[in-house]
Amino acid sequence: MATGDSVLPLPFLSIRELLSEVPEADAGRFRALCVERRFPRETSIFRQDDIADAVCILREGLVKIVSLSETGNDQILHILRSGDVFGELILLDAPRPFTAVALTDTVVDALPRSGLLDLLASSPAFARGYLRLLSLRLHEVERAFSALIHAWPHRRLAKELLHLAEDLGHETPRGTRVSLRLTHEDLSSLIGASRETVTLLIHKFEEMGLLRREGRELYLNRDRLAEYLGG
Secondary structure: OOOOOOOOOOOOOEHHHHOOOOOHHHHHHHHHHOEEEEEOOOOEEEOOOOEOOEEEEEEEOOEEEEEEOOOOOEEEEEEEOOOEEEOOOOOOOOEOOOEEEEOOOEEEEEEEHHHHHHHHHHOHHHHHHHHHHHHHHHHHHHHHHHHHHOOOHHHHHHHHHHHHHHHHEEEEOOEEEEOOOOOHHHHHHHHOOOHHHHHHHHHHHHHOOOEEEEOOEEEEOHHHHHHHHHO
């Protein structure tokens, strides 16, 4: 795992946002053009530098987006959930910039490049939705990059824990339980810090009442985390 450099979290938009203004007939064509693909846990959906041949919509399961360095180290950029759209930068005719790996048994709907080009040419509403998706992605990347420049590791960890709570959390009387069991090494990759730093911060957060560990379960106090970031 990479440990020294900061990671830029990537925002991933949902299929609902992409099709929000698309007429039902065009949305039906979109669904008909998609091809179902199934991936067992820990298998690659596509790899960095693969030819980009389809836009992917995560229908079931969880997927991690990983960047590979020249030295072979992995950097987790994001964890996707059902409904997220990814791999959409296929109009550049360029290789994939990252790897997508199934964290669970996963079902993906893949829209081939030819189908995407057909929809962009024939459906103005779909074209506007796709342009909006790309524009929002660029806006969020630029905003996240600006914030990341000034973020210390403890703030990056607190923000990432809040993101995980919002995306993957389940409310319980003991706090928000994160259903995906992440190691300290996984968290270090997500925030671009060393595993040792993350271990120290987890202990500090536990002492402050921001989180609780019970075995391999992680329970987060979302209100306290938000207050911590606000302070």
